[in-house]
Amino acid sequence: MTKFDDLLKVIKKDEIYIQTHNYPDQDAIASAFGLKILLSNRGIHATICYNGQIDKDNTLKMIEQLGIELFIVDEIKMEPDDEIILVDGQKGNSNMEDFAGKEVACIDHHPMQEVDSYLFYDIRSDVGACSSIIAGYFYDNNIEMPQAVATALAYGIKMDTAALSRGVSELDIDMFYYVYKRADLEKLRSFEKCSLCRADLEAYKKAISTLKIKGRLGIANIGADCSEAIIGSISDFLLSLAEVDFTLVYSHRVGGLKFSVRSESKSVDAGKVIKEALKGFGDGGGHAAMAAGFMPNVNTEKEVTKMAKFVEQRVTELVTSI
Secondary structure: OOOOHHHHHHHOOEEEEEEEOOOOOOHHHHHHHHHHOOOOOOOOOEEEEEOOOOOOOHHHHHHHHHOOEEEEHHHOOOOOOEEEEEEEOOOOOOOOOOOOOOOEEEOOOOOOOOOOOEEEEOOOOOOOOOHHHHHHHHHHHHOOOHHHHHHHHHHHHHHHOOOOOOOOHHHHHHHHHHHHHHOOOHHHHHHOOOOOOOOHHHHHHHHHHHOOHHHHHEEEEEEEOOOHHHHHHHHHHHHHOOOOEEEEEEEEEOOOOEEEEOOOOOOOOHHHHHHHHHHOOEEEEOOOOEEEEEEOOOHHHHHHHHHHHHHHHHHHHHOOOO
C-alpha cells in the first residue's frame, strides 16, 4: 500500500475539490494539477479551487501553456458535504480560507498543525516542495505522468527550493530528476523569462530606498498593494546581500499588513520568528528558511506606520536575541 492508496480510501465521492492556499504560487498550483491527474486515473474528477488572486506573470504563463484549469471559490457552488483535499497548506493557517465543504485530506510540506479533523494526511515538513510529494505518488504507484504535469511539477520544485538550493531533501532531488526527464524543457525555460514585469521594479526601488540593516537583519517596506509573489521575490533578493542573513519585507494590502521573511541562519527559524512576532495581532508561519504572515485590521496610514514599527521591533528582538 502506498500513500496514494491510503488517500483513495477516504474519498467517498466521484467529484471532489482540491484547495490550494490563498494566492497560490507555482508549487501549490503544480501540486494541485498533479493530484487532479492522479485522481482522474482512478475515476475521480477533481476541481482545483483557491481564494485570492494569481498575479505573477510566470505563474499565469504556466497555467495558460500547460492548460491548468482552476477556479476562484466564488466561481463554484460548493456544498457542506462536498469533500476537499488541501494541498500546500493546512486548516488554521492564515493563508488557507475555510471553504464550505469538509476537508477530508491534507497534503503539505509545512510544519504540522492540528490534524485530528482529517481522515488522511501526508505532511512532510522536511521536504522543500509539495510538488515533490505529488511526484512521489506517480513514482510509487507506477502511474504514467503526462508531460504537462511533469513540466508543472519540475517548475514547482525549482521555485519552492530556489533551484534546489533551499530546504532541499533527498526526495526533492530524486523527484526533480524524475520529472525533469519527462518535462517540456522549452516551456520550463520560457516560464523563467517572465518572472518580473515593469511595474515590479517600483517595488524593488521602494525596497532599496527603505532598506534598514540591523546587525544581520534586513528590513524593507515595499509600498502598498504589492502582490504576494513580489513580496517573496524581494525578500529573496535582499537575502542575497552579503551583509544580511535574515529578511523582513512587508506591504500594506487591503485589510492589513502582509509580511515575508527569509533566513539563512541555522539558529534562526523564519517560521517561528514571524509567528511569535505577530502573536496577539495576526498569524504567520512556514519553514525555517522561508515563511510569511499577515496582520489584519490595519487600514489607515497611521495604523500601518505604528504596527509595522511594532513588528519590526519584535522581529529585531527575536533575531538578535538568538
